[in-house]
Amino acid sequence: AQKITQTQPGMFVQEKEAVTLDCTYDTSDQSYGLFWYKQPSSGEMIFLIYQGSYDEQNATEGRYSLNFQKARKSANLVISASQLGDSAMYFCAMRDGGNEKLTFGTGTRLTIIP
Amino acid sequence: DTAVSQTPKYLVTQMGNDKSIKCEQNLGHDTMYWYKQDSKKFLKIMFSYNNKELIINETVPNRFSPKSPDKAHLNLHINSLELGDSAVYFCASSQASGGGTDTQYFGPGTRLTVL
Numbered sequence: 093a094q095k096i097t098q099t100q101p102g103m104f105v106q107e108k109e110a111v112t113l114d115c116t117y118d119t120s121d122q123s124y125g126l127f128w129y130k131q132p133s134s135g136e137m138i139f140l141i142y143q144g145s146y147d148e149q150n151a152t153e154g155r156y157s158l159n160f161q162k163a164r165k166s167a168n169l170v171i172s173a174s175q176l177g178d179s180a181m182y183f184c185a186m187r188d189g190g191n192e193k194l195t196f197g198t199g200t201r202l203t204i205i206p
Numbered sequence: 207d208t209a210v211s212q213t214p215k216y217l218v219t220q221m222g223n224d225k226s227i228k229c230e231q232n233l234g235h236d237t238m239y240w241y242k243q244d245s246k247k248f249l250k251i252m253f254s255y256n257n258k259e260l261i262i263n264e265t266v267p268n269r270f271s272p273k274s275p276d277k278a279h280l281n282l283h284i285n286s287l288e289l290g291d292s293a294v295y296f297c298a299s300s301q302a303s304g305g306g307t308d309t310q311y312f313g314p315g316t317r318l319t320v321l
Contacts, residue, residue, distance in 0.1 A: 127309065138312075
């Protein structure tokens with residue numbers, strides 16, 4: 093069965109610093125996708141970044157990058173130059189190749205301090 | 207030009223009532239989903255439809271019944287509401303089924319409160 097683990101329930105980071113949010117996963121499938129979503133206090137779920145299991149390069153989207161270490165089964169999200177608007181819950185999720193559903197981690201609440 | 211929309215955004219109702227949440231996507235996607243987010247922020251899949259056909263039905267009480275009139279709409283009807291049904295319900299959609307790479311895009315959520 094798929095499992096996603098986010099071990100940091102909360103993080104406080106100074107504005108403009110980089111931050112790494114941890115995510116480890118467990119699956120027996122060779123083909124899978126890893127996703128990060130942001131949920132601000134307003135409640136919506138915003139897609140940030142995607143990494144496929146066969147992608148050789150780490151995914152990047154603007155200030156977001158995904159540090160994908162396949163052998164360690166980790167998919168950490170790195171946010172560079174953090175901003176106050178980055179304060180939110182962040183969810184790591186996985187989808188197996190033959191599976192429709194996303195399995196989510198428990199989330200990390202990130203607070204950016206001015 | 208909203209991609210995935212849900213109505214209503216907030217729903218407050220009494221125990222025992224029946225209510226519906228509507229979802230529409232204008233992304234041309236084939237697959238739609240319902241997720242439930244509990245009070246601890248944990249998100250879990252409930253249902254998935256591909257081209258109006260049910261493909262995932264997690265262990266959800268049969269008081270919950272999804273209905274897909276066409277591939278752009280997936281509504282959630284809940285009978286005999288219970289206190290434990292209070293949660294945020296998210297609709298989502300993705301391009302196709304069966305692929306790990308398809309990104310799911312979420313609606314704004316519906317916060318259901320059962321009194």
